[in-house]
Amino acid sequence: MRVKSIFSFRASLKNRILFFVFLLIIITAVFISISFLLHTWHAIGFEYYLIILSTYIILVTAYSYVFLSKVFASLEKISNIIEHGEKYKDIYGHLEFEEIKRIYEALESNESRRAKVSRKKDTYIKELEDQHDIKRREIEDMHSQLIQASKLAAIGELAAGIAHELNNPIAGILGYAQFMAEKMKKMADNNDHTALMFCKYTELIANESLRCKKIIHNLLKFSRASELSTSSVNVNVVLADAIDIVQYQGHLINIDFKKRFNEDIPLIKADAAQLQQVFLNMIINALKAIPKSKNGTIEIITECKKDKNSKYIVIKIIDNGCGIPKSNIPKIxxxxxxxxxxxxxxxxxxxxxxxxxxxxxxIIEVESEENVGTKFTITLPIIEG
Ligand SMILES: Nc1ncnc2c1ncn2[C@@H]1O[C@H](COP(=O)(O)OP(=O)(O)OP(=O)(O)O)[C@@H](O)[C@H]1O
Ligand SMILES: [Mg+2]
Known part of the structure; x- marks a missing residue:
């Protein structure tokens, strides 16, 4: 391996110069030996020895020039090796300069490759972490929506059962109370205070029963026991009607209604009266949330949304009212x-x-911050009709 490296292109400079000096010594020795053998030693003139000597000097100078220029060019590399390669000194100290240089270059290129790979790895890890965070938040949202949905389904079932059971007796109480109130009104003498009092009480019973009936009706709606009466509905029109109903109230307390409707939303199959009830309730809630001293705004937005399989209408009702405390959001x-x-x-x-x-x-979703405002988002699938 060593012998081979002397002749190889990449042999070290030191080896090459030793080899060259060795060659000169051999040639001189051969030259002198031949002179002695041929008995021409004394015959060779002094000028010949001068020529041979000058040739040696020229050759040595040329070679030294090449050697030194290479050495100077490599000095910078050597300082780098010393600077960066301190930790490798003990391991590679015995190696020749050229070999150290090669090792240094190899290490340097390895280092830059390693840095490149490490940068790529860091970006990849960051991307994975970001994706993981997004997915985790999505799963958390889905999880809380599922809990909310199953809780409301259980309450809904209970409410539907109770509402159904109470519906008939309340209807009976209401009917009899209204009947009695009418009869007593006709029978009572204007001066008969007791009869007039009973008449008033029966009317009260009738009114309270009517309130109970409304509550039962609403409970049945919540538990989806009531039937939908669907037709082709333009959600923008239903919203505009709901706004018209409450707008007068809104003006009274300095509320600015901002309608941002997408006029291109398609008609959907829906129960317009029930949707109007939803929008009214939300807008009234928003109105009630805005303090009288504040210049309130209620922004009502309609948009279209698409995912892989379906299209949706998204309705947003945003107010800058008092907001909902975090602890109340799961209960609303x-x-x-x-x-x-x-x-x-x-x-x-x-x-x-x-x-x-x-x-x-x-689905209905809510986002709210206390003293900043509340946003309700309703997403309805587009079943065109
Ligand atoms: N936009 C809103 N800003 C602040 N709080 C709200 C808003 N919407 C709803 N809430 C809170 O949610 C609660 C429940 O609202 P919900 O509409 O179910 O009942 P309500 O308005 O209290 O009574 P009802 O609608 O039967 O008259 C409200 O009492 C209120 O605390
Ligand atoms: Mg309400």
Whole structure:
């Protein structure tokens, strides 16, 4: 291996110069020996020795020039080797310069390749982490939606059972109370205070029974027990009608309604009256959430959305009201959950809306921040008709 490296193109400079000096010594020795053998030693003139000597000097100078220029050109590399290769000194200290240089170059290119691979690996890991985060959030959302849906389904079943059982007795109480109130009105003498009082009480019974009947009706809607009466519906028109109904109230308390409708949304098969009930409830909730002192805005947006298999209409109702505390968000679709003072709200608006939208195979989502506002998003599948 060593012998081979002397002749090879990549042999070290030191080996090459030793080889060259060795060659010169051999040639001189051969030359002198031949002179002695031929007895021409004394015959060779001094000028011949001068010629031979000058040739040696020229050859040695030329070779030294080449050698030194290579050495100087490599000095920078050597300093790099010393600088970066300190840790390899003990392992590679015995090697020749050319070999060290080769090893250094190989290490250098390995290092840059390693850095490139490491950069690629870092970007790849970052991408994977980002994707993992997105997926985790999606799964968490789906999980909480599933819990919410199954909880509401259980409440819905219970509500439907109770509502169904109460429906007939309440209808009976209402009917008899209305009948009695009418009869007593006719029978009572204007001066008979007791009869007039009973008359008033029976009317009260009738009114309260009517309220119960409405609650039962809403509970049945929430549990999807009520039938849909579908037709071709333009959601923009239903929304505009709902806005018209509440707009007067809105103006009274400085509320700006911003309609951002996509005019190209297709007609869908839906129950227009039930959808209007949903939109009304949400807009009224938004109105109630905006403090009277504030210049409120209610933004109502309609959009179209597409995924791989289906098309949807997305309706957003956004207010800049008081917002919903984080701890209340999981409860707002529960029947009878309300934060309004006693007698001001039944807490059925959103649960009924939830039932109606579910009945249309859609979903309702809510995002809210306290003192910033609330956004309700309703997504309805487009079943054109
Ligand atoms: N846009 C909103 N901003 C702030 N809070 C809201 C908003 N919408 C709903 N809420 C909260 O959700 C609760 C439940 O609303 P829901 O419509 O079901 O019942 P309600 O408005 O209280 O009563 P009802 O609708 O039966 O008159 C509300 O009491 C309120 O606390
Ligand atoms: Mg409400």
């Amino acid at each position: 679709f529960n029947p009878f959950f309300t934060t309004r003072p006693v007698g001001e709200g039944t807490g059925l608006g959103l649960s009924v809306s939830y039932g109606i939208i579910k009945g249309h195979n859609g």
